[in-house]
Amino acid sequence: MAAILFTPTNQFPLKISSKIESLSLLERCSAMEELKQIHAQMIKTGLILKTIPVSRLLASCAISNYGSLTYAIRLFKAIPRPNTFMWNTVIRAHSTSNNPEDAILLYCQMLHSSKSAPSYNTYTFPFLLKACSARSSLEEAKQIHAHIIKNGLDSDVYTANSLLHVYAKSGNLASARMLFDRILHRDIVTWNSMIDGYGKTGIVEAARELFDQMPAKNIISWTSIITACTEGGMFQEALTLFQDMLSVGIKPDGAALVGVISACAQLGALDEGKWISTYIERNDVQVDPILGCSLVDMYSKCGDVEEALKIFKKMNRKSITAWTAMITGLAIHGRGQEALDLFAEMEKTGVKPNQVTFTGLLTACSHAGLVDEGKSLFQQMEKKYEVSPSVEHYGCMVDLLGRAGMLRDAEELIEKMPIRPNAAIWGALLNACRIHKNFDMGRRVGKILIELDPDHGGRYIHLASIFAAEGHWNEAVKLRKMMKDRGVSKLPGCSSTVLKGVVHNFFAGDDSHPLTKEIYLEWDRINERLREEGYVPLTDDLLLDLEEDEKEKAIHHHSEKLAIALGLISTDTGTTIRVVKNLRVCEDCHLVTKLISRVYRREIIVRDRTRFHHFKDGNCSCRDYW
DNA sequence: TTAGGGTTAG
Numbered sequence: 001m002a003a004i005l006f007t008p009t010n011q012f013p014l015k016i017s018s019k020i021e022s023l024s025l026l027e028r029c030s031a032m033e034e035l036k037q038i039h040a041q042m043i044k045t046g047l048i049l050k051t052i053p054v055s056r057l058l059a060s061c062a063i064s065n066y067g068s069l070t071y072a073i074r075l076f077k078a079i080p081r082p083n084t085f086m087w088n089t090v091i092r093a094h095s096t097s098n099n100p101e102d103a104i105l106l107y108c109q110m111l112h113s114s115k116s117a118p119s120y121n122t123y124t125f126p127f128l129l130k131a132c133s134a135r136s137s138l139e140e141a142k143q144i145h146a147h148i149i150k151n152g153l154d155s156d157v158y159t160a161n162s163l164l165h166v167y168a169k170s171g172n173l174a175s176a177r178m179l180f181d182r183i184l185h186r187d188i189v190t191w192n193s194m195i196d197g198y199g200k201t202g203i204v205e206a207a208r209e210l211f212d213q214m215p216a217k218n219i220i221s222w223t224s225i226i227t228a229c230t231e232g233g234m235f236q237e238a239l240t241l242f243q244d245m246l247s248v249g250i251k252p253d254g255a256a257l258v259g260v261i262s263a264c265a266q267l268g269a270l271d272e273g274k275w276i277s278t279y280i281e282r283n284d285v286q287v288d289p290i291l292g293c294s295l296v297d298m299y300s301k302c303g304d305v306e307e308a309l310k311i312f313k314k315m316n317r318k319s320i321t322a323w324t325a326m327i328t329g330l331a332i333h334g335r336g337q338e339a340l341d342l343f344a345e346m347e348k349t350g351v352k353p354n355q356v357t358f359t360g361l362l363t364a365c366s367h368a369g370l371v372d373e374g375k376s377l378f379q380q381m382e383k384k385y386e387v388s389p390s391v392e393h394y395g396c397m398v399d400l401l402g403r404a405g406m407l408r409d410a411e412e413l414i415e416k417m418p419i420r421p422n423a424a425i426w427g428a429l430l431n432a433c434r435i436h437k438n439f440d441m442g443r444r445v446g447k448i449l450i451e452l453d454p455d456h457g458g459r460y461i462h463l464a465s466i467f468a469a470e471g472h473w474n475e476a477v478k479l480r481k482m483m484k485d486r487g488v489s490k491l492p493g494c495s496s497t498v499l500k501g502v503v504h505n506f507f508a509g510d511d512s513h514p515l516t517k518e519i520y521l522e523w524d525r526i527n528e529r530l531r532e533e534g535y536v537p538l539t540d541d542l543l544l545d546l547e548e549d550e551k552e553k554a555i556h557h558h559s560e561k562l563a564i565a566l567g568l569i570s571t572d573t574g575t576t577i578r579v580v581k582n583l584r585v586c587e588d589c590h591l592v593t594k595l596i597s598r599v600y601r602r603e604i605i606v607r608d609r610t611r612f613h614h615f616k617d618g619n620c621s622c623r624d625y626w
Numbered sequence: 627t628t629a630g631g632g633t634t635a636g
Contacts, residue, residue: 092627123627130628161628192629199630223630258631293632324633356634363635395635424636431636458636584636610636 016041022053026060032068035060039075055085062093069093082113088123095131103131104140122156129162138170161189168197192220199228204237219250227259230266236503238263239272251283254291261294268580268607269498270302277307289315293322300329303578303605303612320351328360332611334621336368355387362396366403367611369625374400395424402432403625407441423453430462434469442466457483457490458583495559495581499570506562508554515566522565523556530595538588560589564596564604576603584609584626594618 016022022042029035039057042048048057058079062072076082076090087110094103107128110119125148132141145163148154154163160183168176180186180194191214198207211217211225222245229238242260245252252260257276264273277295280287287295292315299308312318312326323346330339343361346353353361358381365374378397381387394417401410410429414421426449433442446463453459460483467476483489496505504513513519527535539551560581567577585593585608597604598618606613614621
């Protein structure tokens, strides 16, 4: 008589009467509770002793998205003589688990369990190598490679691809390339692994060359090259490749979109980011936790924090990464209190903060001047949350105290910190000395920094500007000479603005733009109009020993001013102008942008190296605290 | 059976 099944979902036929039926039921199963019932019925009917049904049951338990590895292992242990398929199934399940090392242990057990004949087959090694890849264990991969050669399985394309992947992922590109050249019948996976491995190690040009040579490309090839460009800082190329991908008719999925969304985030390309957002909605692309997180990050970094919040609130599953991205987003917009409120909300949901979350939180406190809150978080992070402060967290604290004018406290923290302070820590203190015009401390810190970071031009400039501000021109000139003698150059300031999908980059005094004449003429008009409003250029930041009018000329050709001037002549009245700058905005540019926002009635959003400035009606969201 | 995706101080 057929067994009766009672399922919570009632989606099942109510009986198992044959081997075929058990297989069909397993295929339709979608929850562990259902699987357990099938298991029970299989025991009752004796089907559990049949190889194929028990193999399928084991696979459902071990590999399906609703399964349970613990349950699978119990089942596996009860099987008297597991065959190769069953061994492979449990090895495979462990390779993607939290304990991939167990896959290797199982392989050893497998070898011992069958001494007479080899129990592995070509399916075994890809899983094992995946486990090595997850553990970043090149040594184990090499040992497995030896087994593969010994057993003559190295010509199997799956095995060869897996080996290639593990070598490429671990940065062992010479071995990966050797394997690649030896594989006679390369398939698309061979090519993709190679592109992804050359991309991950930062050799984007080589990845691009391979990509162009590929006989046929699929969505993973495109994703790999787009992601490689984004990770290698070639954001515009990532955007162009994305357009190429669309034009050849490849429909992007979530993973492909993440790469290009990140490129938009880095570029501050809001319109392109919005276009992708709309694409996701119109094409019903599933917004999984990773895609959602990258959208939140993109909207925050493109200056639209409200949209970031909307997306964040809509996300069903909020990972710690998503919470952190949102907290950091609020932080860089100076919305410190909201960042802290969001953290409190996160705690209620039981999500545990990590090191990056605390970096975001301390940044939030720093940019909003929330000194007590920052101090308290810093004290609690180790005691309450078991997250040890890293050099980044000390950096945030030095910045927080320093910006707030508590220079001595900041210096004391550096003296007491258990980790060796790096250049960034001293850099934060030097910046605070500059803001609060503490020249004595500034000189001291500047000298430490130049010793610690002798190739960083910004350090010399910082210290020289402190000397200059004090009127010590000789010392400032000496530093400039030192820089020149040592062959150190300063990272040039660069601002960009995106207009109709095209990125326009400007350096200070740049005359390479096709509209350069119009841009400089526009600046002259702006200058005249602002002076009528009482604008007096702030040249204090300049270290150059120049006459006042020369200083003004230098300051008026700063990259952000050129980008804003282009924005004013190229966009309609009332359009928000968005600029991204690689360095900190100078005092004069900050003042000018505030005035432009009032006089020209334009919202201007500037993202500088550390944060956002929203200029509107003559004010800036940073409240001049930056 | 093998290949692609997210958050980080100054």
